[in-house]
Amino acid sequence: MSVPDAQFHPHATGVAAETVAKHQDPQDVVFWAGWFCPFVQRVWIALEERGIPYQYKEVNPYKKEKHFLDINPKGLVPAVEYQGKALYESLVLLEFLEEAYPSQSTSLFPSDPYDRAIARLWIDHISKNYLPNNWRLTQSQTKEKQDEAREALYEAQRKLVQQVKGPYFFGEKFSIVDAVVAPWIARDWVITENRGYERVAVGEAWVKYAKALCERPSVKKTTSEREHYEPIYGRYLRDEAQSEVAKAVRSGKTLP
């Protein structure tokens, strides 16, 4: 059964459409994506950063079509078919691409094992503290709940930025932590324009970090035109979205 969330612009636009057009030929990596999805964008950024050959395939995950459920039984984008074998979950995909393409271009993980663990610790912080509060702020309907979520989001961002060496998380080299968080920073206009969120309230260091990530070519190349995100985020702002994420946030459960 189709949910209202299934109604949106059917494909990437703007610069992202140009990126899609360049990745139509069959490759070992078939990237099952939704142009609008921040979890997808994480993996898309990594593919672009590392120059891994991939074939982009657009899928509407809200339609839960059988061909896609056969690839990801959870029915969520992103998913990857690698040499015909299916995988999913953005963080798992990022780790997989790192291991399957160890010598391709530059790795997004630091070379030092301690730093690799640090990357995973801060990715965990993003998953458990940043993302849930970002969605909560977007979906909350009362001022009290919005104030509470906004403060919790600021707090999560302040903790993260204290670790940022600048301009990126580990310094000069763009890393996996940056790829994991960038899609939410690139979409923070949603909460800025509708929920009283301000980057500067986190601190000057956050303003700089956010700017560096938004200006990164791989982030720009995977971002569509704003007008097509607006109806999608409008459903979250009115708390009408029926996506797995929206339902989890509404019922206080962990994100899917």
Ligand SMILES: N[C@@H](CCC(=O)N[C@@H](CS)C(=O)NCC(=O)O)C(=O)O
């Ligand atoms: N934990 C998953 C989350 C992926 C996810 O929620 N994707 C959304 C699009 S942004 C989706 O496919 N939603 C379909 C649905 O909710 O039915 C990941 O990291 O890959």
